[in-house]
Structures are given as structure tokens and as C-alpha cells.
Amino acid sequence: MARSDFRFAHPLRVRWAEVDKQGIVFNGHYLLYFDVGITEYWRATGFPYPQGLLDQGSDLYVVKSTVEYHRSAEYDDELEVCVRVARIGRSSMNFAIEIHRDADHLVSGEVIYVNADPATRTSAPVPAALRERIAALEGRDPSQ
Amino acid sequence: MARSDFRFAHPLRVRWAEVDKQGIVFNGHYLLYFDVGITEYWRATGFPYPQGLLDQGSDLYVVKSTVEYHRSAEYDDELEVCVRVARIGRSSMNFAIEIHRDADHLVSGEVIYVNADPATRTSAPVPAALRERIAALEGRDPSQ
Amino acid sequence: MARSDFRFAHPLRVRWAEVDKQGIVFNGHYLLYFDVGITEYWRATGFPYPQGLLDQGSDLYVVKSTVEYHRSAEYDDELEVCVRVARIGRSSMNFAIEIHRDADHLVSGEVIYVNADPATRTSAPVPAALRERIAALEGRDPSQ
Amino acid sequence: MARSDFRFAHPLRVRWAEVDKQGIVFNGHYLLYFDVGITEYWRATGFPYPQGLLDQGSDLYVVKSTVEYHRSAEYDDELEVCVRVARIGRSSMNFAIEIHRDADHLVSGEVIYVNADPATRTSAPVPAALRERIAALEGRDPSQ
Numbered sequence: 104m105a106r107s108d109f110r111f112a113h114p115l116r117v118r119w120a121e122v123d124k125q126g127i128v129f130n131g132h133y134l135l136y137f138d139v140g141i142t143e144y145w146r147a148t149g150f151p152y153p154q155g156l157l158d159q160g161s162d163l164y165v166v167k168s169t170v171e172y173h174r175s176a177e178y179d180d181e182l183e184v185c186v187r188v189a190r191i192g193r194s195s196m197n198f199a200i201e202i203h204r205d206a207d208h209l210v211s212g213e214v215i216y217v218n219a220d221p222a223t224r225t226s227a228p229v230p231a232a233l234r235e236r237i238a239a240l241e242g243r244d245p246s247q
Numbered sequence: 248m249a250r251s252d253f254r255f256a257h258p259l260r261v262r263w264a265e266v267d268k269q270g271i272v273f274n275g276h277y278l279l280y281f282d283v284g285i286t287e288y289w290r291a292t293g294f295p296y297p298q299g300l301l302d303q304g305s306d307l308y309v310v311k312s313t314v315e316y317h318r319s320a321e322y323d324d325e326l327e328v329c330v331r332v333a334r335i336g337r338s339s340m341n342f343a344i345e346i347h348r349d350a351d352h353l354v355s356g357e358v359i360y361v362n363a364d365p366a367t368r369t370s371a372p373v374p375a376a377l378r379e380r381i382a383a384l385e386g387r388d389p390s391q
Numbered sequence: 392m393a394r395s396d397f398r399f400a401h402p403l404r405v406r407w408a409e410v411d412k413q414g415i416v417f418n419g420h421y422l423l424y425f426d427v428g429i430t431e432y433w434r435a436t437g438f439p440y441p442q443g444l445l446d447q448g449s450d451l452y453v454v455k456s457t458v459e460y461h462r463s464a465e466y467d468d469e470l471e472v473c474v475r476v477a478r479i480g481r482s483s484m485n486f487a488i489e490i491h492r493d494a495d496h497l498v499s500g501e502v503i504y505v506n507a508d509p510a511t512r513t514s515a516p517v518p519a520a521l522r523e524r525i526a527a528l529e530g531r532d533p534s535q
Numbered sequence: 536m537a538r539s540d541f542r543f544a545h546p547l548r549v550r551w552a553e554v555d556k557q558g559i560v561f562n563g564h565y566l567l568y569f570d571v572g573i574t575e576y577w578r579a580t581g582f583p584y585p586q587g588l589l590d591q592g593s594d595l596y597v598v599k600s601t602v603e604y605h606r607s608a609e610y611d612d613e614l615e616v617c618v619r620v621a622r623i624g625r626s627s628m629n630f631a632i633e634i635h636r637d638a639d640h641l642v643s644g645e646v647i648y649v650n651a652d653p654a655t656r657t658s659a660p661v662p663a664a665l666r667e668r669i670a671a672l673e674g675r676d677p678s679q
Contacts, residue, residue: 118565119574119584120417124466129276129408130309135552138275142551142611151611152551165274167312178412179574179583258521263430264423264561268610272428273552282402286407286467295467296407312410322556418597419566453562485634487623 110183113143127175140184147186148236171211191246194226253329257287271319283326292380306365314356335390338370397473398408414465436524443510450509459499482514541617545575559607572616579667594653603643625660
């Protein structure tokens with residue numbers, strides 16, 4: 104997938120404490136970067152996490168995360184965390200993520216959420232308002 | 248996979264700083280727990296990470312991590328990080344991981360490494376000494 | 392202060408993700424170690440944090456932390472986090488902390504808490520039950 | 536000290552993973568924020584950490600950190616990390632730090648470094664070039 108396939112990206116600079124003894128970002132910290140990117144994606148939809156989503160009756164739980172490491176990010180690197188919603192099912196949402204540093208594609212990943220009813224904490228259909236805002240932001244409808 | 252299918256497990260207590268506002272362990276921190284478990288697994292093989300492996304001509308790079316979240320770990324929980332080598336290919340090693348809390352199976356995951364030559368940093372066959380020690384620890388040969 | 396002046400110590404092994412590019416524990420992570428040590432100290436008193444304290448009407452807030460770095464801890468080091476209550480004032484508690492690695496004294500520190508009423512969240516006298524248990528554990532009375 | 540006494544400030548947004556079960560930033564993470572602020576301060580001097588300093592013959596080691604907590608930062612807060620060099624001694628540098636959120640002064644702190652010769656790793660006078668750039672950035676001379 105080309106960098107240009109993402110309509111949303113968030114800049115992020117690697118901190119000293121995130122780099123390990125090999126001089127590269129510790130492998131687990133990319134899930135932290137994914138989370139920051141997804142938080143900013145929600146802000147861009149107009150439903151900031153978590154209150155904006157709760158107001159729509161949506162409580163999200165991560166059910167699966169995947170990270171593929173192509174090249175290493177290093178201390179002080181200026182990264183772009185590219186985020187898009189690849190697919191929305193009945194009660195699930197799949198985020199596709201890529202981390203780029205200039206022309207280098209460093210990391211790919213996926214984070215799958217299940218949508219729950221905040222009151223019952225059981226899975227529930229993704230609200231129509233979320234589907235619409237995401238479709239508008241993406242310029243395509245991930246619900247289909 | 249039953250808890251009993253793992254010959255190696257490492258105990259770990261959830262720290263206050265690892266728990267988020269929802270009162271559960273932040274989703275990204277499980278990769279930190281996986282890393283602690285794999286470190287202790289290497290110690291159990293007699294090749295402690297990283298020097299024991301480098302001495303065998305083995306430098307490991309993570310190429311893919313997967314985490315599946317079934318139930319949440321909470322503050323002060325005493326967890327077991329169960330680790331086994333599921334498969335060794337020519338130059339790759341797949342670790343299967345599970346996190347349990349008493350009878351509850353909380354998290355499953357996989358971490359795939361590529362074995363590299365420490366000098367050239369290019370992929371190289373997994374050394375025979377590693378294969379043997381792992382087969383001994385596992386009671387089966389993941390190379391087959 | 393000699394290592395022997397502490398009646399309570401908790402063992403802790405340095406994790407890969409806690410070590411920075413210089414091969415030493417990132418300076419901020421010692422406050423995480425202090426927190427783990429203090430958590431275990433509370434468990435030893437019989438009032439585990441936070442519920443055991445809340446049950447006594449005690450809610451604790453950190454007001455000041457100090458860390459003095461003498462020598463560096465490194466990856467995989469087995470540390471001892473030594474914890475004692477140096478002083479209890481009307482509504483404050485001062486923890487003195489030291490981190491040792493075998494005969495080496497690596498880090499000294501202090502964490503000062505104010506005791507609050509859980510209902511009003513305003514400062515309140517440290518409950519007598521806490522003072523007594525701490526005096527028993529310390530073998531001296533930090534309230535004096 | 537008034538917010539206006541700082542000539543340098545760096546914006547920083549609180550991440551989900553940095554907030555604990557009480558809904559506030561974990562007390563130890565402020566040293567991470569201090570470190571980010573100091574890193575950006577060095578960039579502003581024209582001697583980016585660590586290479587720009589090493590090029591001047593300066594290797595810095597933290598010897599003491601202090602954090603005073605006045606009010607809590609919460610998830611998604613937009614903070615300002617205000618940094619200034621309060622004093623430069625023969626071989627030491629004292630950074631004063633404050634964290635503000637709009638009109639609220641949340642945290643004060645200090646980080647003291649010793650300057651070392653990169654080759655011998657023993658303490659050495661702070662290079663004149665650093666003193667000059669810092670004096671220029673501060674609009675006063677912390678060496679006096």
C-alpha cells in the first residue's frame with residue numbers, strides 16, 4: 104500500500120526513553136505509536152476518544168493487534184503514523200496503520216476493535232454516525 | 248492450546264504504571280510482557296539474551312508480533328507468561344505466547360524472529376546448538 | 392545509610408525495554424522502580440495499595456520525588472529496591488529508597504506523600520493503624 | 536517563578552498509556568516529559584542531544600532529579616514543558632523545569648547534570664561554547 108493511500112497521518116518524534124540498547128525503538132512501543140495515531144484519527148472524525156465515542160453509544164475494546172517490522176526507527180526520528188479504517192463489520196472495526204520516515208516505510212500494522220454498548224459491555228453494532236464520519240474522512244465506505 | 252502445553256512459564260505481577268484509566272493493562276504493554284517471557288526462556292536454554300546467543304553466532308530481529316486479547320489483566324494481578332518455540336525454519340523462529348491468570352487465559356500472541364549473522368546483519372541459518380537446546384527444553388523438535 | 396538499615400527490600404530485574412541507547416536504565420524509570428518497591432512495602436504492612444489503605448480511610452498523593460544517581464543499572468541486573476518510612480508527620484509520609492546491586496549502591500531517593508481523606512480529597516491526619524503497622528515493620532516509630 | 540520567566544517551552548499532549556487508574560499521569564512519567572523538554576532545549580541551542588554536545592566535547596550524566604507535584608495532568612491534556620538553565624557551575628548544569636496547562640502550574644522540577652569528557656568519562660569543565668549559546672538563549676548568563 105502506498106503512503107498516498109492514507110488520508111490521515113500524525114507526526115511523532117521518537118523519544119530517548121523509547122529507544123533500546125541497540126539504538127532502535129523497542130518493538131513493543133510501536134503499539135503505543137499506533138494508539139497515538141488512532142487517538143488523533145478519532146479527533147479528526149469529530150468524535151474524540153473516549154468521550155466523543157461514548158456520546159455516540161460506542162465503547163471500543165481492542166481484540167487483536169499486529170505489527171510487522173520492516174526497518175527500524177531510531178532516536179529523534181520524525182515519523183509519520185498513517186492511519187485508516189480498512190473495514191467496518193457489524194460490530195468490528197479494522198484500523199490499518201503504517202509508520203513512515205520520509206521515503207522509508209518502517210512498520211505496518213493492524214488494530215482490530217470490537218464495538219460494545221457502554222452500558223452492557225457486550226458487542227453491539229457500530230453506530231451509523233461513526234460509519235458516516237469515517238466514510239467521509241476516508242472518501243470511501245469501509246462498511247461495504 | 249491448553250496451559251499444560253507449555254513447558255516454560257514466567258511469573259509477572261502487573262505494575263501500577265502499566266494499567267490505564269479503564270483499570271486494565273494498556274494493550275501495548277503485553278508486548279513488553281512477551282519480551283520479558285522470551286528473555287527468561289533464553290535464560291532457561293542456557294543461552295541468555297543477547298550475549299549467550301551472540302556467542303553462538305546468532306543475532307535476532309523481530310519481524311512480526313501479534314497479540315490477541317481475550318480478557319483483561321488488572322493492577323496487581325499475578326500473571327504467568329507461557330512461552331514456547333512453535334516452529335524453527337531455516338532462518339526464522341516463531342514463539343507462541345500465552346498469558347494466564349490462574350484458570351483464566353487472558354492473552355495469546357506470537358513473536359517471529361529472523362536469525363541474522365552478527366557480523367553481516369543478514370539472515371543466516373539458525374545455529375544447530377540453538378535448535379538442539381530448544382528441542383531439549385520443549386521435548387519435541389520445532390525444526391521439523 | 393547502610394544497606395542494613397533497611398528492613399524491607401524487594402528484588403527486581405532490569406527489563407530490556409527499560410534500558411536506553413547508552414546501555415543503562417533511563418533516568419526516569421527509577422521512579423517506576425520506587426513505585427514497585429513502595430507497593431510491595433504496603434503489602435508487607437498488611438494494607439495493600441490502594442484498597443487496604445482506602446479501607447483505613449487513607450488516600451495517598453505524591454507531592455515530591457527525588458532521585459540521586461550514583462552508578463548506573465544495566466540490562467538484566469538483579470536489583471534490590473530497599474524501602475523504609477523515614478518520617479511520618481501529621482498528614483505526610485516520607486519514604487526513603489535505595490537501589491542496590493550486590494555491594495554497589497546505585498541510587499538513592501525520596502518519595503513524599505500527603506495523606507488525604509478519600510471522600511473529601513483534602514489532607515487529613517495519617518490514621519493511627521498505619522502508624523502502628525509501619526512502626527512494627529520498621530522496629531522504630533517514624534511518627535516521632 | 537512565573538511562566539513568563541521561561542524563554543523556552545515545548546508543547547506535549549498526554550498519551551493514553553501515560554495515564555493511570557486514577558485518571559492522572561503516573562508520577563514517574565514527568566521525568567520522561569522533562570527529558571523531552573530538555574532534548575528540545577538542546578535542539579534550540581544548536582547543539583542537539585547527544586551528537587551536537589559530543590561534538591563540543593560534552594557528555595552529560597544526570598546526577599539528581601526532583602519533581603514537585605502541585606496539580607495532576609490528565610489524559611489528552613495539552614501541556615507546556617518550560618525549560619531553562621538555572622545555573623552552570625564548573626562541571627555541572629542545573630535545569631529548572633515547569634509544566635503548565637493553560638493558566639495552571641502543574642509540576643515543578645529540577646534536573647542536575649554533570650558534564651564529562653566523552654573519552655575519559657570523568658567530570659570536566661562545561662565547554663565555553665555551551666555556556667555562550669545557553670547565555671544567548673536565556674538572555675542572561677547562568678555561569679555567573
